[in-house]
Amino acid sequence: MQPPDSPPENLGVARFSEFVATLGRGPGRSRALTREEAREAFGLVLDELAEPVQVGAFLMLLRYRGEDSDEIAGLVEAARQRLPTPTQGAVDLDWPSYGAGKTRDVPWFLLAALALARAGIRVAMHGSNRFSSGPTVADALRVLDRDAASDFADAQAQIARTGFAYLPIERLSPKLDELLELRRKLGLRSPVNTVARLLDPFDAAASVDGVFHPPYIDVHLGVAQRLGRKRLLVVKGAGGEAERAPTKPVAAGLFVAGTRSDESFAALLTRDEASPGTLDDLAATWRGDSEHPRGRAVVIGTIGLALRALGRADDPNAADRDAERLWAARQG
Template sequence: MVFSDFKQVLERIAEGRKLERDEARQAMEFVVKGDVNEAQTAAFLFGMRQKGETADELTGFAEAMRAAMIPVDVDVTGSVDLCGTGGDHSGSFNISTAAMFVVAGAGVPVLKHGNRSISSKSGSYDVLEALGVAPALEAPKVKTCFEQTGLAFMFAPLFHPAMKYVMPARRALGMRTFFNILGPLLNPAGVKRQLVGTFDDETAKLCFDILYQLEAERIVTVHSEDGMDEFSTAADAGVHFLGQDAIPTYTKFSPEHFGLQRVDHEALRGGDKEVNAEIIRAVLGGRGTPAQTEIVLYNAAMGIYAGGKSDDFSEALAFARESIGSGKAAEKLRHFAEATQELARD
């Protein structure tokens, strides 16, 4: 069906009927073009949550959002994004942000997409700022930074101007909507390899299915049984992955399987952006606690696998250990901070 106006979209959702992928894309196009008022947008978000979103619907939404974003024109070959949906309320430090430097130190380029804190004390933007990074670079400077360092951070609000049509309704609703799922799927550089942590098992499967439909090359999506949207060393994790053999696979991982110590979640707790920045500096400098270091290594190993440097998880963990042990991970942070600050001054 081709919708003549947005009222038809709302009527379909109110009836509890699903949208086909192309219909979902068209529905989101109404929104990103600013053709929908705040009340209609809120009704759309709430109605989709009540009905329950399908993978086809979310894939169509993602296609429309990707078409509306400001792209970063870089060679993404062999590059990976490490991000999460947020919303796990775990209180941990910024694990995926720490892991990005370990992954880059292992020779895998990182194109990370992220935002300020929404539900935690410190989002990726916040902790990078505390680490001396200038995280709010626009597309041309992100491109230059990536070419200089093999690392990039894309601050979501700068690359998704259409979100200005959605944010008032999201704030008014004050609840989780499908945009919490879409965020990690909208990398402005168009990476084909991703590690995505999610707030529940169902969302891990949804994110995998959407990325698969969007023709990602390598995918790892994870939710840990303690609620973390990371690979946790405090619990087992359900993992969906797509590797070199291109066969979608689901399995469960435990930290012990990789020779890692299972810990109490309190050992992974962080604080505000300054506290978390100090934890990251300590881990990259070889001074982190065993618990802090091992969870970063665990997630970095999965990022190295997703990036395609290794098809063996244990070998990827060895690459992560070498990245920290050799000082390459800490050097990546130093170089990245200097490069972004210089670009921000230009």
């Protein structure tokens, strides 16, 4: 019997324990959460109504069982419900950047996004590169004399003014950033990484997304279908970024208005003789002072991915041709 002077049981903790039990019961008894259950459970996490030990168990059970499109869709819905409301029609392309490669190059994909913005395509990039060993997007912005957005409203203002903004996840959703940071304590990435990639916080007309492993492509496209997304292109990219490797064909999954297709982008270089780039190389390539051969190919190839995601090219070959022209015109 509960002592009369003890506090009442936290209802959030009690309810959340049911979700942990559903995921963690033994073989033949556990199951994935429904979309509605996942939405409720993650809402309790984001509203800090679950205990830290419960949150850790929940995230690792989701990971151990394997990412499920219904579950992830529910988690994304819970996260989006707690974000500011964006201005409708203000963004053309959503660009998540949550790479965590151990040997990645500089973020050449940033130049692809900036070139698209110069061409009149409004790009909203959000993310965290905290677990990447290479230079971050924020590092690259600084050498280009640009600043990351300070908050959601500032990001919208930058997009309206310049066509581009980068909003770090800690400024978009401090709680999601805190959950991503649990990787240091748990030793493994959790499904929150997938949730962050699929947030589309500005309700863009299209998204271009990168994953670490090819099986995640199916999960991302499945979530897009469940959430009624308009257009999404997903590619296995370096460090999990939406970035094209130039020396080999790249497979991509494309989701358009309820229909999925598989596409292949050709290699752009026969071999790669260039050393990894530096931030100085990135800045010089953007200004046109000089061009890093591999970096240039990565940028043009990544622009091609974005054009195909946007539906502004009919196929990968056309996307690459248009990307070359768009890159050349950036200084016009």
